[in-house]
Every structure is written in structure tokens, then in C-alpha cells.
Amino acid sequence: MNMTRHKTYKSLHTLLPPLLAFFSILGYNLPACSPIPIYFQRYIAHLALLATEYEWAAVFEYHTYFFNRRRNEMLLGNYNNWGEPEAALMTTYVYQHRKQPVVPAKAAKKVTPSPSSSSTSDPCRNFNAGKCETPCAWKRQHICAVPNCGKEHPATQHK
16 A cells, blocks of 8 residues: 555545546546546446545555556557446455444433432332342332333233
8 A cells, every 4th residue: 555645545535536637637638529528427437436435545456557548558548447346446445444333422312221320209100010039139019010000010910
């Protein structure tokens, strides 16, 4: 990996302005009815998608090889391959570098309540489900959890 290039282009946002300028200059010199600008747009969309799913260093390495291959083809007048991803390069440089999923802060902190997370004055949920012996291992009250009942029987008796 050429780290000098990586320092210059630290993200897709730093690569796009010069790449778009390059495509604009090429597009300006093409015939008016040429489909080639569409190929350039497809490539930019492809890069953007890769940058959302894979580590930037891997995407940039793929771009460097892809760009150099297309540049050599353009010297021969062939612009057609800009519109198609190159599977072999993606396998070599991109696929093994998928980004780790980002867990939102709220989801990371979400905790499933356990018997020990409630107050000792709360009715024992396990008792009310018929699954807790007296005395309560969690030191909860063995009273009915049905609203306005509070008697010393499990909620299962109300069914």
C-alpha cells in the first residue's frame, strides 16, 4: 500500500473533487451523444457504495488499481470499462475489509431487566410466573403482580 497516497486522500470526500474534475475534462472532449459520462457516474456511485461498506484504505487501493487500468485503456481509446466493477480487484483488495457494524449508543446500553435490577419492594416476577420458591432468592415480595390485587398468591391464579 502506498501510504503517501492514503495521506492525501483520507476519505471518499477528499478523492471526489479531483476525480470529478478529471471526469469533467474528459467528458468535455467527448462527442455530445457519448455514453461515457454515464460510465463515469456509475463508477462514482460504485465507489460511494464501497466506501459505505468497506474500510477506506481498501477501497482506495482498489480505486488506484482500477483507475490505472482504465487510464491505460483510455490511451487506446477504450472508455467502456469505467461503468463496470472489476471483480478480481474487489476480491484482492476490498472484500476482506468490511467495516464493523456501528452499534448506536442507545442499543449498546440497552439492558434486559433481570430480577436483581428491580426494587426489593416489587413483586417477584418469577413467583408470579410460578417459578420461584419461598423464600425468594432475589429477596422480592411474593405477592400477586396483578394490578389492585397484591394478595399472597401468584398472578397465574387469575387465569
